[in-house]
Amino acid sequence: MIELEPRHFQCPGYYIRAASKAFEAEGATALRHRVFVKEQGIFPDHDRDDIDLIATHLVALSTYAHEADQVVGTVRIHEEAPGLWWGSRLAVDRDFRAVGHLGAELIRLAVCCANARGCDRFLAHVQMQNVPLFHRMHWKSLEEVTIHGTPHMKMAADLIHYPPCPDPVSGWYHRAPVREHLS
Numbered sequence: 001m002i003e004l005e006p007r008h009f010q011c012p013g014y015y016i017r018a019a020s021k022a023f024e025a026e027g028a029t030a031l032r033h034r035v036f037v038k039e040q041g042i043f044p045d046h047d048r049d050d051i052d053l054i055a056t057h058l059v060a061l062s063t064y065a066h067e068a069d070q071v072v073g074t075v076r077i078h079e080e081a082p083g084l085w086w087g088s089r090l091a092v093d094r095d096f097r098a099v100g101h102l103g104a105e106l107i108r109l110a111v112c113c114a115n116a117r118g119c120d121r122f123l124a125h126v127q128m129q130n131v132p133l134f135h136r137m138h139w140k141s142l143e144e145v146t147i148h149g150t151p152h153m154k155m156a157a158d159l160i161h162y163p164p165c166p167d168p169v170s171g172w173y174h175r176a177p178v179r180e181h182l183s
Helices: 022-039 102-116 128-136
Strands: 013-018 056-064 067-081 084-092 121-127 139-147 150-157 172-175
Touching (some): 022 084, 084 102, 128 150
Parallel strands (some): 084 121
Antiparallel strands (some): 013 172
């Protein structure tokens, strides 16, 4: 008899798009709190700041029968100066980090969305453990910095690899690779 390990159900598809509904914005805020306050301890109470008021918030939504049901990833983008865009607060729910490419898809939408809005340069302060992912996605390391007591790498995206996405609210549907776990 084949015995399967118990595991959490993870849906096969995800919407990657700009948050456009209250539950999406609230889910992104709750996810950031879980990751940056509770899990990583970077912030004592909350990670919200003034950038939240001007940023475009992007989300990865798990789906059930193609209906979005849970925010499992988020990132925000904002224009600091004409043509200069920043990405920040990239977070993927702990239970969904093994799902193929959710963080990468959020990064891709972030840069493609900014590129459609006149981005000449896209920067991010990336936690050191995530630098290899960004390198694979055509980002260049600029300098090491410490932010909120945590080491980061200031990085720049190579915009040629990120075609403009003029409609981030529609975003796209990402199907995670199917993996079989048999003992």
